[in-house]
Amino acid sequence: MTNRFPCTRLTHFSRPLTSLLLATLAACSSTPTSPPAAVPEVTGTSPAAPPIKIGIALGGGAAKGFAHVGVIKMLEANGFAPAVVAGTSAGSVVGALYASGINAFELQQKAIAMDEANIRDLQWSSGGLVLGQKLEDYVNEQVHRKPMEQLAKPFVAVATRLEDGERTAFSRGNTGQAVRASSSVPGVFQPVSIGKFHYVDGGVVSPVPVDAARQLGADVVIAVDISSKASGKAPGDMLGTLNQSIAIMGQKLGQAELARADVIIRPKVLDLGPVDFSQRAAAIVEGEKAALAAMPQIRARVAHWQGERAQAARLAKEKAAEAARKACLESRSRLKKFGGLVGLDDSCSNP
16 A cells, blocks of 8 residues: 655654644643743853053153153054053152153153252252152142042052162052152152151162052053163262162162063163253153154054953853853753754754
């Protein structure tokens, strides 16, 4: 006898029969089904990776610190404005003003207009020739007397605790006082009394404060090194010997910390005198040149971080999608679980 229902007809009826079987099983079930548990929604768009946070570590170097202004100008002009700022000595002066919300071009205007007499108050003392109160007052005036924690950008000024040589990163309180402490070159400025301790120049322990910038949360730290280097010849007087000794100490001390920076910018300001304010315009230009030369390295480092962030975001999305699918599978009723086995329920398929 020939089959009255060809295979094609049987295939046509198979899906309704299976549905009927599922309905019958559901009707015969004595256990009521509970509503499915809430499942976190996973959207199809990739989560935005957090922006790369650039930190700048501004080193000490007295009047050479005007070069910091040129560096910041070029960073801003190329879309790499620092989000966090750490400064030592002269770097803390520029850093405080920049962190207060003053942009690079305004910094340049202030630098050119600065009167040296406004920040130098000579007073003979066994601790130093310069009191430093004028510097403190100048900085506080420029930042509108805001404490450090209220500045527009996170900022720390690094100083050295005189009693035990402890590195101290000031991040709260009187901005001008912290900068004064960070800038108090031993033998030139009188130590600054804060609380029960006395503080001197941060360059004694951290010539370029890379670690302080990293501690502020920077992903990419750009270090600006304007420190003096050994001249290569023996100095001819006592002051020259002192300066060369300090330069050698700073070189050796700063090498390890500078190695932890992502990019190091070294403006060519070694020939400028540490107290020669007449060369401020030249120092700014050298800062611009050095920053421009470092741009390819900065772009490469930022791109590397962006790639890592994007990869982490993709992995996080995939992990969340898998977790959502597992939660969906576990929350299904017995009927839907059976439907999934026979290919009739795809509500928990991967997005």
